[in-house]
Amino acid sequence: xRGHIRQRTKGSYTIVISLGKDPETGKRKQxxxxxxxxxxxxxxxxxxxxxxxxxxxxxxxxxxTVADYLKQWLQDYVxxxxxxxxxxxxxxxxxxxxxxxxxxxALMNLQPQHIQDxxxxxxxxxxxxxxxxxxxxxxxxxxxxxxxxLRHGVKRGLLIRxxxxxxxxxxxxxKEMSTLGPDEAHAFLEAARETPxxxxxxxxxxxxLRRSELLGLRWxxxxxxxxxxxxxxxxxxxxxxxxxxxxxxxxxxxxxxALPPSSAIMLxxxxxxxxxxxxxxxxxxxxxxLVFSHPDGRPYRPDSVSRAFVTLAKAVGLNGVxxxxxxxxxxTLMLRQGVHPKIVSxxxxxxxxxxxxDTYSHVVPGLQEKAARQFEExxxxxxxxxxxxxGALAKC
Numbered sequence: 112x113r114g115h116i117r118q119r120t121k122g123s124y125t126i127v128i129s130l131g132k133d134p135e136t137g138k139r140k141q142x143x144x145x146x147x148x149x150x151x152x153x154x155x156x157x158x159x160x161x162x163x164x165x166x167x168x169x170x171x172x173x174x175x176t177v178a179d180y181l182k183q184w185l186q187d188y189v190x191x192x193x194x195x196x197x198x199x200x201x202x203x204x205x206x207x208x209x210x211x212x213x214x215x216x217a218l219m220n221l222q223p224q225h226i227q228d229x230x231x232x233x234x235x236x237x238x239x240x241x242x243x244x245x246x247x248x249x250x251x252x253x254x255x256x257x258x259x260x261l262r263h264g265v266k267r268g269l270l271i272r273x274x275x276x277x278x279x280x281x282x283x284x285x286k287e288m289s290t291l292g293p294d295e296a297h298a299f300l301e302a303a304r305e306t307p308x309x310x311x312x313x314x315x316x317x318x319x320l321r322r323s324e325l326l327g328l329r330w331x332x333x334x335x336x337x338x339x340x341x342x343x344x345x346x347x348x349x350x351x352x353x354x355x356x357x358x359x360x361x362x363x364x365x366x367x368x369a370l371p372p373s374s375a376i377m378l379x380x381x382x383x384x385x386x387x388x389x390x391x392x393x394x395x396x397x398x399x400x401l402v403f404s405h406p407d408g409r410p411y412r413p414d415s416v417s418r419a420f421v422t423l424a425k426a427v428g429l430n431g432v433x434x435x436x437x438x439x440x441x442x443t444l445m446l447r448q449g450v451h452p453k454i455v456s457x458x459x460x461x462x463x464x465x466x467x468x469d470t471y472s473h474v475v476p477g478l479q480e481k482a483a484r485q486f487e488e489x490x491x492x493x494x495x496x497x498x499x500x501x502g503a504l505a506k507c
Contacts, residue, residue, distance in 0.1 A: 178214030254280035319441035
């Protein structure tokens with residue numbers, strides 16, 4: 112029998128797998144692994160271990176280093192259960208930061224102090240060029256990846272506890288978002304009018320879509336008659352140069368966004384010009400073609416779009432403004448004009464209106480004061496003002 116399961120106590124099982132005979136002693140070698148959970152959890156773990164034994168990737172827990180485990184986690188879990196872009200980001204954090212700092216430690220010997228020291232060193236001198244440390248925000252992202260990896264290790268029975276749970280990661284400092292006022296927005300769009308990105312920048316400002324959502328937008332997603340567009344997919348570019356088109360991450364992100372008349376007219380004219388250009392170069396414009404692309408249909412590079420935005424913003428005196436701030440500007444201006452936060456949340460594709468309020472309430476002056484006045488007015492209409500010293504209060 113190559114492997115079997117024994118129940119230790121309620122909710123605890125021991126897996127015993129055979130690793131053949133020791134060539135020196137001739138004795139049978141076994142590996143015992145404890146699994147917390149149900150019998151089905153233990154059966155799944157047994158199947159996983161047997162697959163590792165068969166493929167030669169099995170490493171005894173006592174000899175498994177943090178580097179071995181993290182690379183195994185990236186290959187067996189992250190690559191299978193997340194998007195290629197997420198796998199790319201996690202791999203970069205693991206290979207460039209976590210493995211150099213913690214990789215030589217045996218996984219079972221990893222202590223909270225090891226992790227705390229790793230974060231402290233990253234904050235002080237964690238840059239790859241050796242010039243200074245990483246930001247608290249960046250180190251906090253490292254913590255999230257390591258925490259998730261170790262949590263998975265506990266679930267698989269490789270660890271008794273998640274050492275990252277006992278660590279206090281650096282708290283990211285709140286960064287004030289940048290937004291454009293109406294005059295600044297008009298000045299920016301006027302300066303962008305003669306660039307290839309004018310329609311893209313205009314649509315970003317007037318819809319609040321994310322960069323990846325705009326670059327993944329197809330003509331079949333745009334209804335110029337009804338003046339709406341549907342957000343159903345995103346476009347990213349991986350570090351290897353490959354473009355990745357995927358569905359939006361959540362149900363809330365998949366949404367219908369109404370266009371103002373000026374945007375609908377502009378997109379109609381933009382499509383006509385695009386059709387004329389395609390006709391000249393002999394590349395037909397398909398309904399499944401990207402709205403924002405090079406004349407021959409090739410997608411825009413996301414980083415090129417962002418760099419073009421920053422360059423143009425600086426040219427009109429808007430320093431420190433990013434492409435993503437067009438999204439912030441869209442939300443902020445709508446809230447200041449009294450649009451209900453629920454509507455703004457739906458346009459932005461937030462998972463809940465609470466995220467919208469948490470993100471933007473501090474940049475919209477007067478919301479608290481307006482709410483206080485509205486409450487007072489509503490209370491007065493329901494309960495007419497009673498003179499002090501009369502009625503029920505006078506009897507107390």
